[in-house]
Amino acid sequence: MTVTEAAAERLVRIGEVARSAGVSVRAVRYYEQQGLLTAERSPSGQRLYRQDTVTLVRFFQQMFAAGLTSRRIAELLPCWDTGHTDAEQRSMLRAERDRIQAKVDDLQAALDRLDEVIAVTDTHP
Amino acid sequence: MTVTEAAAERLVRIGEVARSAGVSVRAVRYYEQQGLLTAERSPSGQRLYRQDTVTLVRFFQQMFAAGLTSRRIAELLPCWDTGHTDAEQRSMLRAERDRIQAKVDDLQAALDRLDEVIAVTDTHP
DNA sequence: CTGAAAGCTGACACCGACGTCAGAGGCAAG
DNA sequence: CTTGCCTCTGACGTCGGTGTCAGCTTTCAG
Numbered sequence: 444m445t446v447t448e449a450a451a452e453r454l455v456r457i458g459e460v461a462r463s464a465g466v467s468v469r470a471v472r473y474y475e476q477q478g479l480l481t482a483e484r485s486p487s488g489q490r491l492y493r494q495d496t497v498t499l500v501r502f503f504q505q506m507f508a509a510g511l512t513s514r515r516i517a518e519l520l521p522c523w524d525t526g527h528t529d530a531e532q533r534s535m536l537r538a539e540r541d542r543i544q545a546k547v548d549d550l551q552a553a554l555d556r557l558d559e560v561i562a563v564t565d566t567h568p
Numbered sequence: 569m570t571v572t573e574a575a576a577e578r579l580v581r582i583g584e585v586a587r588s589a590g591v592s593v594r595a596v597r598y599y600e601q602q603g604l605l606t607a608e609r610s611p612s613g614q615r616l617y618r619q620d621t622v623t624l625v626r627f628f629q630q631m632f633a634a635g636l637t638s639r640r641i642a643e644l645l646p647c648w649d650t651g652h653t654d655a656e657q658r659s660m661l662r663a664e665r666d667r668i669q670a671k672v673d674d675l676q677a678a679l680d681r682l683d684e685v686i687a688v689t690d691t692h693p
Numbered sequence: 694c695t696g697a698a699a700g701c702t703g704a705c706a707c708c709g710a711c712g713t714c715a716g717a718g719g720c721a722a723g
Numbered sequence: 724c725t726t727g728c729c730t731c732t733g734a735c736g737t738c739g740g741t742g743t744c745a746g747c748t749t750t751c752a753g
Contacts, residue, residue: 458728458730467711468730469710469711469713472732473710473711485719487730488731489730505677506678507710508671508678509679512708512710522685526688526689527692533690536682539682540683543679546633547672547676549634550671553668554665554669556630557634557664560647560648560661561658561661563651564647564653564657583698592741593700594743595741598739598741612749613700613701614699614750615700637739637740
């Protein structure tokens with residue numbers, strides 16, 4: 444086994460990526476269309492992904508859950524890939540962070556209100 | 569001033585409700601359409617709301633922000649109005665509560681990841 | 694009286710992350 | 724060869740809270 448062969452990543456098809464990451468095949472294609480993923484192609488045209496794509500997809504899901512759009516994620520991807528950021532990216536990062544924090548506070552407030560009601564409705568059957 | 573007159577609420581039109589609650593007129597009409605609000609009508613057909621409608625609308629906004637749909641809110645409204653709940657409503661309340669709590673946890677995790685990146689990109693300009 | 698501002702109904706547009714269907718090709722097993 | 728599963732492209736559908744436009748009536752201030 445040569446160094447080159449050892450370094451060669453085992454490539455996986457879209458179905459395996461989707462299953463491993465817990466999303467649909469459609470979703471993975473969508474991410475590629477939005478510029479979040481790149482894939483090699485087999486001679487017949489099938490997408491071939493690196494294994495760590497699964498981690499990336501899980502990360503996307505987390506960011507989606509936090510309310511980031513695919514556009515924003517695409518704009519911030521270089522921060523992860525290269526670890527380098529310009530002023531605009533740093534400001535976007537902070538903006539998203541603040542937005543999420545505000546959302547957490549809103550949700551917590553809503554949670555408190557629901558808990559009040561639950562407490563009342565439990566003592567007043 | 570009779571007791572009846574004192575008890576008669578001052579009714580406000582949709583524009584004032586919207587402004588006071590910080591939403592659009594369109595939104596208020598939508599809430600009514602979804603069964604979240606009821607309004608009297610003036611002889612000419614204009615909607616007339618009670619003053620506490622403003623509080624109610626703000627509450628709707630908070631629930632929307634927490635991810636409840638107008639349908640769910642409508643189903644749970646009696647819990648607020650009457651303070652009485654049946655088993656189904658109590659289970660819905662708990663389900664929503666748990667869903668929001670999970671969402672808070674997700675957001676917090678996303679927040680932590682963003683903060684990591686921010687920390688890195690600040691020390692590595 | 695008159696014009697601006699506000700209200701009414703009804704209906705179509707929008708966003709964003711997918712679901713879903715159609716029609717066609719690829720690939721290993723029996 | 725066939726069967727069955729996977730993959731491809733392309734395109735339209737979905738949901739939910741609102742924006743928005745059209746066309747008409749009501750209200751209010753000057």
